[in-house]
Amino acid sequence: MKSAQGPAPVVLLIEDDAGIRRFVRTALESEGCSVHEAAALERGRIALASRRPDLLVLDLGLPDGDGMSLLAELRAWSGMPVLVLSARSDEADKVAALDAGADDYLAKPFGVGELLARVRALLRRAMRPPQAAARVAFGAVEVDLEQRTVTRGGEPVHLTPIEYRLLGLLVAAAGRVVTQRQLLTGAWGPNHVEHAHYLRVYMAGLRRKLEPDPRLPIHILTEPGVGYRLALEPLTAARTPASSPPAG
Amino acid sequence: MAADPKRQPGWPDYAKAALAVVAIALLGTPLRGQFELANIAMLFPLAVLFAAIRLGRGPAVFAAFLSVALLDFFFVRPHFTLAVSDLQYLLTFAVLLAVALTTTELVARLRRERDTAEARAQEAAQAQLAVESERLRNTLLASLSHDLRTPLTALAGLAESLPLAGPALPPAQAELAEAIRAEALRTHALARDLLDLARLQSERPRLALDWLAVEDLVAGALQARAHALRGHTLNLELPEELPLLQADAVLMERVICNLLDNAIAHTPAGGHIALAVQADARAGSIAISVCDDGCGLPPAREQAIFERFVRAPRQGAAAAAATGDAGTGLGLAIVRAIVEAHGGTVEARNRDRGGACFILRLPFPPQPAHPPPEGALTETGR
Numbered sequence: 324m325k326s327a328q329g330p331a332p333v334v335l336l337i338e339d340d341a342g343i344r345r346f347v348r349t350a351l352e353s354e355g356c357s358v359h360e361a362a363a364l365e366r367g368r369i370a371l372a373s374r375r376p377d378l379l380v381l382d383l384g385l386p387d388g389d390g391m392s393l394l395a396e397l398r399a400w401s402g403m404p405v406l407v408l409s410a411r412s413d414e415a416d417k418v419a420a421l422d423a424g425a426d427d428y429l430a431k432p433f434g435v436g437e438l439l440a441r442v443r444a445l446l447r448r449a450m451r452p453p454q455a456a457a458r459v460a461f462g463a464v465e466v467d468l469e470q471r472t473v474t475r476g477g478e479p480v481h482l483t484p485i486e487y488r489l490l491g492l493l494v495a496a497a498g499r500v501v502t503q504r505q506l507l508t509g510a511w512g513p514n515h516v517e518h519a520h521y522l523r524v525y526m527a528g529l530r531r532k533l534e535p536d537p538r539l540p541i542h543i544l545t546e547p548g549v550g551y552r553l554a555l556e557p558l559t560a561a562r563t564p565a566s567s568p569p570a571g
Numbered sequence: 572m573a574a575d576p577k578r579q580p581g582w583p584d585y586a587k588a589a590l591a592v593v594a595i596a597l598l599g600t601p602l603r604g605q606f607e608l609a610n611i612a613m614l615f616p617l618a619v620l621f622a623a624i625r626l627g628r629g630p631a632v633f634a635a636f637l638s639v640a641l642l643d644f645f646f647v648r649p650h651f652t653l654a655v656s657d658l659q660y661l662l663t664f665a666v667l668l669a670v671a672l673t674t675t676e677l678v679a680r681l682r683r684e685r686d687t688a689e690a691r692a693q694e695a696a697q698a699q700l701a702v703e704s705e706r707l708r709n710t711l712l713a714s715l716s717h718d719l720r721t722p723l724t725a726l727a728g729l730a731e732s733l734p735l736a737g738p739a740l741p742p743a744q745a746e747l748a749e750a751i752r753a754e755a756l757r758t759h760a761l762a763r764d765l766l767d768l769a770r771l772q773s774e775r776p777r778l779a780l781d782w783l784a785v786e787d788l789v790a791g792a793l794q795a796r797a798h799a800l801r802g803h804t805l806n807l808e809l810p811e812e813l814p815l816l817q818a819d820a821v822l823m824e825r826v827i828c829n830l831l832d833n834a835i836a837h838t839p840a841g842g843h844i845a846l847a848v849q850a851d852a853r854a855g856s857i858a859i860s861v862c863d864d865g866c867g868l869p870p871a872r873e874q875a876i877f878e879r880f881v882r883a884p885r886q887g888a889a890a891a892a893a894t895g896d897a898g899t900g901l902g903l904a905i906v907r908a909i910v911e912a913h914g915g916t917v918e919a920r921n922r923d924r925g926g927a928c929f930i931l932r933l934p935f936p937p938q939p940a941h942p943p944p945e946g947a948l949t950e951t952g953r
Binding site for chain 2: 340341342343345346347349350353384410414415431432433434435483484485511518519520521523524525526527537538539540544545547548
């Protein structure tokens with residue numbers, strides 16, 4: 324990225340559609356990234372090993388195989404951030420990709436603004452030294468992960484242990500989607516992955532304690548059919564009207 | 572066997588049964604005096620068996636009784652009357668009748684069993700066919716959706732990245748690039764709506780059912796439409812402690828977004844849009860209403876607007892531009908299809924003070940158990 328010091332971040336883009344490759348490359352280069360392309364899984368696998376990119380942008384439906392298999396292979400040896408592009412409208416596929424280790428996803432059609440916002444968030448996280456994030460702030464809320472305290476406008480907020488665990492999971496992934504399964508497993512344990520209604524109850528509680536207007540949350544956002552996302556800056560570019568055209 | 576299992580026997584079948592019995596009687600007449608009466612009587616069950624197999628139960632029962640009558644009439648002294656001179660013949664009649672009726676019953680049962688087995692096989696074949704055509708339909712829709720989405724994503728993205736590819740575009744060209752992007756997205760919205768409608772109108776639309784909080788649905792839809800709603804005043808009536816729904820989150824959010832789009836498009840800037848949620852515990856349903864103070868619905872067309880491609884006149888181009896969409900005319904048809912797939916209803920009516928109201932009613936199931944109290948869990952927190 325332009326403002327970042329040091330060498331330009333390297334992005335590998337594996338996508339079979341030439342038009343999408345073209346505009347994603349243009350957009351990423353305008354942000355100062357160095358972009359390598361691959362049109363198929365096999366070439367992508369080679370580029371992944373030789374280029375060692377800082378970020379992988381991966382299309383799921385490739386002519387010579389499913390991007391999911393590459394994702395599984397990659398996770399065996401690397402924690403590099405992965406942004407999945409999906410032309411599938413089925414939310415189950417997005418959830419499967421996230422649970423398999425993708426860091427975020429974009430559903431086609433996506434806009435340039437949306438793409439760059441996700442890429443920036445992923446690169447920022449990847450390049451940040453892990454211990455730097457002991458304190459996270461959003462709106463009037465400040466979370467001190469070391470002291471395990473939460474304040475709102477300077478006043479301490481009392482969270483129950485499960486509420487704190489859920490908030491911790493969201494904060495750790497700030498800006499990215501955390502799937503329902505990840506939240507349920509993290510807060511209640513693997514035997515509770517089917518209990519989506521627990522999440523509804525607790526997220527409502529968290530919003531009451533942390534959101535300026537719990538009816539219109541601007542930080543703890545629902546990703547329908549997928550999970551939740553913590554937006555550190557209110558109203559992320561994630562779902563602006565320009566990128567998700569309304570139905571007629 | 573010739574008889575159609577579904578067909579009820581008619582008078583020609585009874586006539587044929589009578590004819591068979593009469594033929595047996597004629598066949599037996601030359602034997603009269605040479606054969607024992609009991610042996611002649613043995614011929615009649617043949618006619619009944621024929622009737623039972625070929626003509627059905629009714630004609631067979633008729634043939635059984637006719638056999639007894641004709642045996643009496645032609646072969647039992649005094650001949651050509653129904654009088655009986657010796658009471659022992661009554662035993663012959665009784666045995667004949669019993670044999671004939673038993674034959675009828677057995678044949679009828681065999682036929683019934685055969686018919687049921689055939690019907691079952693037919694049903695199974697039809698169900699198999701339905702499953703396969705449904706699978707084909709879904710595969711086709713999914714691949715069509717994928718194939719349309721990819722080039723439209725490229726088109727919209729290329730137009731949007733045009734200013735990034737070189738020096739800044741002059742305003743007129745930037746406007747053109749933006750128009751290309753908007754048209755690509757609109758084409759995508761139309762294709763998506765048509766495919767979704769086709770999917771929803773299949774016999775068993777696939778719903779990803781999950782426990783949903785109505786608050787989440789409303790918040791998600793309002794967030795997605797925050798930009799388009801800027802020019803209007805929003806009144807939100809959202810009580811606390813609403814019951815959870817069992818619904819498809821993505822589709823339900825679509826429903827509310829489409830109703831908001833509709834209200835935005837038909838309400839002049841500065842108008843009011845009210846979104847209200849109410850739970851009716853007795854009816855076991857949640858009502859979500861989206862009302863506006865815009866131009867209202869054309870009189871007597873309140874239900875027609877849920878049909879495909881039906882649109883009320885809009886508040887000019889400004890409103891269309893505000894939603895970033897000229898409308899595909901499918902929004903309300905999709906609303907209805909989604910709501911009905913969830914067992915709910917949707918209605919539209921004009922308000923007394925002007926404007927339109929859309930009211931969804933969605934059933935909510937018995938509520939799931941609350942999460943266990945936190946003390947019951949092992950704490951790893953503070």
